[in-house]
Amino acid sequence: MDVREAQKLVWENKHAKGFNTTDVALEFGLLHGELAEAFDAWRRRQPDLGEELADVALYLFGLAQMTGCDxxxxxxxxxxxxxxxxxxxxxxxxxxxxxxxx
Structure with missing residues (x-):
């Protein structure tokens, strides 16, 4: 899967589940929170670091779509x-x- 396809799938999921698709400032805040969770997982050597990094990417893809960024x-x-x-x-x-x- 390429980035463009992932961005499209994230956007479709956000719409299907009723997640934020309009509030850019909120999305930046949520992305920041996910990055903090990934840092915490790394710092504590938790086994879910990869999952947390994936969350960061998914929020980033959603934010890119929300702002019209390819x-x-x-x-x-x-x-x-x-x-x-x-x-x-x-x-x-x-x-x-x-x-x-x-």
Missing amino acids: LQAEIESKLHKNAARQYERDPASGTMHRVAEG
């Missing part, structure tokens, strides 16, 4: 853009910094 196209574009970028590690902080767009 998430698959955006991901493909961003992957291409990121692949062309060049990074170097800052010796003082140890963090990576973009040095060229490519």
